[in-house]
Amino acid sequence: MEEKDCIFCKIIRGEVPSQKLYEDDKVYAFRDINPVAPVHILIIPKKHIVGIQTLEEEDECLVGHMFTVAKKIAQQEGIAPDEDLNRGYRLVFNVGKDAGQTVFHLHLHLIGGRQMSWPPG
Numbered sequence: 714m715e716e717k718d719c720i721f722c723k724i725i726r727g728e729v730p731s732q733k734l735y736e737d738d739k740v741y742a743f744r745d746i747n748p749v750a751p752v753h754i755l756i757i758p759k760k761h762i763v764g765i766q767t768l769e770e771e772d773e774c775l776v777g778h779m780f781t782v783a784k785k786i787a788q789q790e791g792i793a794p795d796e797d798l799n800r801g802y803r804l805v806f807n808v809g810k811d812a813g814q815t816v817f818h819l820h821l822h823l824i825g826g827r828q829m830s831w832p833p834g
């Protein structure tokens with residue numbers, strides 16, 4: 714999939730509408746169109762990377778930044794754990810088709826606002 718046809722690249726360029734929550738020079742965060750929980754947000758790099766499966770060492774800082782942004786958004790959304798470690802959220806990369814990846818532009822799922830179970834399906 715080329716950047717030209719990638720749905721998430723189109724969202725970053727504003728060619729496809731999205732509910733934006735955060736943007737800086739490296740990442741973009743928006744609400745998932747098909748939420749699996751009361752809070753379901755996607756954090757994506759502005760650079761088109763297929764997924765963790767093609768991650769290069771030069772992008773390690775970028776992925777770290779995605780986690781920091783996810784943490785801040787979770788706090789804003791009121792789902793971050795309190796001092797007793799109540800509440801909470803899940804951060805997920807689906808890597809490849811067997812793992813459930815359907816969009817091949819790297820994205821970190823931030824999911825929360827309900828009790829979750831383990832293991833995931």
Ligand code: 5GP
Pocket residue numbers: 720729731732743744745746747748755806807813814815816817
């Ligand atoms: P994956 O299954 O690849 O890990 O996650 C892709 C996610 O992107 C899915 O949760 C799906 O609902 C979401 N998604 C796909 N297309 C769009 C879109 O056009 N807009 C938004 N906001 N989310 C999308």
Ligand code: ZN
Pocket residue numbers: 716719720721722723760761762817818
């Ligand atoms: Zn893309």
